[in-house]
Amino acid sequence: MTPQKENRPIVMKMPVAEAFIFLAAAFVNHAAKGLGLDEEGADALSLATEEVIAYLARMAHAEQDVEICCSAGSCFIEAKISLPVRELQLHAFNMTATVNADDEAGLDQMGLLIASRMTDRFRIARSAGQRLVLTLVKEFQYPEIKRDTSSQAPGKLGQYTLQAADAAHIKWFLRLVNQYYPDALIPLDFRYPGKVVDMAAGGDYQILTANGAAGELGGGIAWRWEGRKTVELYGPYIFQEHSDPQMACDLMDMCIGHVARTSALTLINRRPTPDLPEGYLEALEPKRDKISTDDSDPARARFRMMVEETGEVVWAHPDVVDFLQSEYRRLVFPRDIQASGSDGEAGEPFSVLSAEIDRRLAVATLRPIWPGGDSAENLAAHVELLRREAMATILFEMDLGQAWQAGFTPGLIALGFFPRMILPHAGSADLLIFQLRTDA
Amino acid sequence: MKMNDECRDKMAIDRLVPDHIKCFEAYIPSKPDDVLMKMAGCSRLLRLNNNENPLGPPPAARKIIESYPPPRASVYPSGDAYHLRCKLAGRFGLHPDQFLVGNGANEVIAFVIKAFCQEGDNIVTADKTFAVYEWVATFSGFEARLVPLKDFAFDDAGMLARIDDRTKILFVCNPNNPTGTYWSEERLRRFLDRVAGRQIVVVDEAYCEFVEKPDFPDGLRLIAEYPNLVVFRTFSKMYALAGLRIGYLAGDRDVVDIVRRTCVVYSVNGLAQEAALKALGDQEHILATRALVRDAKRMLTRELDHLGLTYVSGEGNFLMVRLPMSDTLAYRKLMTHGVMVRSMAGFRFPNWIRITMALPDAMNAFVEALAEMLHHDR
Numbered sequence: 001m002t003p004q005k006e007n008r009p010i011v012m013k014m015p016v017a018e019a020f021i022f023l024a025a026a027f028v029n030h031a032a033k034g035l036g037l038d039e040e041g042a043d044a045l046s047l048a049t050e051e052v053i054a055y056l057a058r059m060a061h062a063e064q065d066v067e068i069c070c071s072a073g074s075c076f077i078e079a080k081i082s083l084p085v086r087e088l089q090l091h092a093f094n095m096t097a098t099v100n101a102d103d104e105a106g107l108d109q110m111g112l113l114i115a116s117r118m119t120d121r122f123r124i125a126r127s128a129g130q131r132l133v134l135t136l137v138k139e140f141q142y143p144e145i146k147r148d149t150s151s152q153a154p155g156k157l158g159q160y161t162l163q164a165a166d167a168a169h170i171k172w173f174l175r176l177v178n179q180y181y182p183d184a185l186i187p188l189d190f191r192y193p194g195k196v197v198d199m200a201a202g203g204d205y206q207i208l209t210a211n212g213a214a215g216e217l218g219g220g221i222a223w224r225w226e227g228r229k230t231v232e233l234y235g236p237y238i239f240q241e242h243s244d245p246q247m248a249c250d251l252m253d254m255c256i257g258h259v260a261r262t263s264a265l266t267l268i269n270r271r272p273t274p275d276l277p278e279g280y281l282e283a284l285e286p287k288r289d290k291i292s293t294d295d296s297d298p299a300r301a302r303f304r305m306m307v308e309e310t311g312e313v314v315w316a317h318p319d320v321v322d323f324l325q326s327e328y329r330r331l332v333f334p335r336d337i338q339a340s341g342s343d344g345e346a347g348e349p350f351s352v353l354s355a356e357i358d359r360r361l362a363v364a365t366l367r368p369i370w371p372g373g374d375s376a377e378n379l380a381a382h383v384e385l386l387r388r389e390a391m392a393t394i395l396f397e398m399d400l401g402q403a404w405q406a407g408f409t410p411g412l413i414a415l416g417f418f419p420r421m422i423l424p425h426a427g428s429a430d431l432l433i434f435q436l437r438t439d440a
Numbered sequence: 441m442k443m444n445d446e447c448r449d450k451m452a453i454d455r456l457v458p459d460h461i462k463c464f465e466a467y468i469p470s471k472p473d474d475v476l477m478k479m480a481g482c483s484r485l486l487r488l489n490n491n492e493n494p495l496g497p498p499p500a501a502r503k504i505i506e507s508y509p510p511p512r513a514s515v516y517p518s519g520d521a522y523h524l525r526c527k528l529a530g531r532f533g534l535h536p537d538q539f540l541v542g543n544g545a546n547e548v549i550a551f552v553i554k555a556f557c558q559e560g561d562n563i564v565t566a567d568k569t570f571a572v573y574e575w576v577a578t579f580s581g582f583e584a585r586l587v588p589l590k591d592f593a594f595d596d597a598g599m600l601a602r603i604d605d606r607t608k609i610l611f612v613c614n615p616n617n618p619t620g621t622y623w624s625e626e627r628l629r630r631f632l633d634r635v636a637g638r639q640i641v642v643v644d645e646a647y648c649e650f651v652e653k654p655d656f657p658d659g660l661r662l663i664a665e666y667p668n669l670v671v672f673r674t675f676s677k678m679y680a681l682a683g684l685r686i687g688y689l690a691g692d693r694d695v696v697d698i699v700r701r702t703c704v705v706y707s708v709n710g711l712a713q714e715a716a717l718k719a720l721g722d723q724e725h726i727l728a729t730r731a732l733v734r735d736a737k738r739m740l741t742r743e744l745d746h747l748g749l750t751y752v753s754g755e756g757n758f759l760m761v762r763l764p765m766s767d768t769l770a771y772r773k774l775m776t777h778g779v780m781v782r783s784m785a786g787f788r789f790p791n792w793i794r795i796t797m798a799l800p801d802a803m804n805a806f807v808e809a810l811a812e813m814l815h816h817d818r
Binding site: 228256260261282305309312333335336 | 567782
């Protein structure tokens with residue numbers, strides 16, 4: 001009998017002290033294996049944990065406890081390391097805290113950076129109650145889709161029904177998507193059918209397919225949640241020789257019907273296909289010149305609100321007010337933009353940034369955790385570090401609902417970041433996404 | 441006061457919350473009109489979103505509201521709307537104990553679900569209808585089985601097919617909000633015969649007073665024949681007492697006796713009870729409202745035809761229009777013109793909006809704003 005997969009979180013609490021570094025590593029290693037990660041992955045995760053705990057042991061007070069929680073996602077194992085921090089300690093949790101940018105050896109000594117290299121995703125965030133949470137994610141290994149065989153697309157389907165795809169239909173759907181659509185219109189996950197099947201089984205992806213009377217697969221659509229308020233949509237993908245606008249509309253209607261009456265406020269499609277019917281989604285990004293050297297992706301992000309917008313206050317530095325006004329006017333979003341900036345009041349000396357690194361996509365996302373007088377220098381140090389880590393895209397997410405975050409704007413502009421787009425309701429209010437110019 | 445970490449750890453509110461509540465998101469109602477106007481930058485707000493009656497309450501109810509003595513506000517109302525139940529009983533030929541009055545019909549939906557459902561039970565209703573049946577069931581921890589509409593109407597065969605041993609209640613919105621379709625008396629009877637008393641059948645008649653079709657069923661008359669039938673009605677729509685929150689249910693005495701056990705008494709305020717008492721059955725008001733709705737629909741459908749837009753216009757004081765754009769974008773754009781409509785994505789009708797029939801000035805303003813919006817969008 002196959003043992004049932006364990007998916008309850010496994011938690012350990014221990015003092016932050018050098019003596020317990022190996023205990024933490026062993027705990028994560030065994031927990032990860034027990035939760036289904038292979039030997040190699042478990043070793044990487046436990047080594048990353050070892051680095052983090054060693055780092056914390058140097059930075060934190062000995063009397064503090066650290067909590068380590070290992071849990072299984074649909075296609076990954078996650079180790080969350082959290083500890084209460086005092087404000088004065090916070091600056092130590094910048095990834096750049098001990099980096100000497102001119103000294104390669106110094107870089108190699110940095111525990112947090114090493115931990116990030118051993119994992120697929122790594123992030124530091126501040127949670128409620130002054131706790132700092134370091135999250136290490138190691139994904140399961142899946143074989144990449146075989147591209148050497150081709151499936152024939154069906155002719156025009158006279159009749160079809162839409163249904164939630166089972167594992168077999170998900171794999172068939174992904175074969176056709178990979179065969180008929182360019183990479184730029186396909187999320188990376190779609191190259192790994194086993195991963196998508198696991199994610200769908202875990203509720204991370206939802207996939208609908210349009211099936212003909214004889215079982216032919218005519219098209220499909222997929223979506224997944226990003227937090228509690230945003231749903232990302234992929235497709236619609238129509239495989240028939242001559243597209244089928246009605247099928248595309250039906251897929252969109254069904255997708256929106258599923259997302260309606262949930263906590264989702266917005267639906268985003270970063271890779272709209274040519275099959276996306278007119279009128280369902282709005283352009284998210286302003287018209288501008290190409291923003292990266294990647295010209296394989298001419299598509300513009302689209303979105304729609306799932307609820308009626310009633311307006312809110314946002315906080316912004318004067319440097320981006322023109323951009324925001326213009327964008328809110330274009331998007332027809334009622335917003336009361338309040339200026340936020342320093343008027344000489346006393347502030348914290350050290351800022352803190354969290355960094356989320358996705359090594360597969362070479363994307364790094366910085367998020368402010370704490371304001372401080374050194375924000376420009378801190379940003380510059382992070383950018384330098386991320387460039388050394390070969391991050392092709394460096395983003396900065398500013399929550400316009402948090403007035404203090406506007407203080408990072410001058411530093412961002414000086415470094416060559418530009419405001420790229422607004423993600424409505426993606427933070428405590430809207431998120432303003434800055435992107436570093438590739439020529440900066 | 442700053443909560444210390446230990447205290448926060450101990451609280452760990454997450455551990456106290458049932459799974460079905462964790463998955464559920466609170467409904468966020470619209471902001472007040474003054475805030476909306478300020479945000480949208482408009483100097484007026486035409487409310488075509490909530491199916492309110494622009495004529496306001498009938499004259500007798502209006503008089504009650506205008507002359508309500510302030511000292512009465514310090515006295516508890518009748519805990520079970522005694523006089524109103526007696527009047528309802530007299531008007532509809534039922535016993536006062538066959539009625540339960542609630543703080544709007546929404547409250548009586550919760551009473552019925554609480555009375556009949558327990559862990560593992562389910563309810564059956566349509567996917568594209570008034571959301572509250574689904575919401576109350578879901579946040580109470582019961583499965584809401586949603587049957588797709590067929591030709592914009594409740595699918596009786598589809599609903600019957602979803603019934604199992606754990607199905608306790610079937611909710612039918614007649615006429616349906618937002619499509620305006622309805623089941624005739626013959627169809628409703630056939631459905632009730634097929635259910636054969638095994639489940640509670642709730643027929644929500646919130647918009648029944650707007651319907652003039654001769655084959656439209658009067659649910660209250662059918663209760664004597666079908667003791668498992670529960671009928672909802674409201675004073676919010678035809679009688680224009682939405683701001684006072686008052687609605688009621690009617691059913692067989694044994695059924696209502698069960699539902700009463702879950703009912704929160706004293707939830708309906710005294711002014712609402714008295715205004716409803718006076719409003720009930722004002723035929724002149726009903727005829728005037730029906731005429732307004734008829735005229736507004738005639739004018740609006742003519743203009744929608746002219747604009748080349750698809751619409752669904754059935755019974756009730758509303759109709760639905762399909763737009764060549766996102767409904768939530770249309771909502772935002774129309775708000776800048778001071779016109780508030782209901783976007784239909786939340787009803788699972790993306791790119792449709794629902795418009796309440798209103799006075800000619802408001803309807804004209806809507807048509808003008810709609811035409812301008814579509815013109816700019818082309």
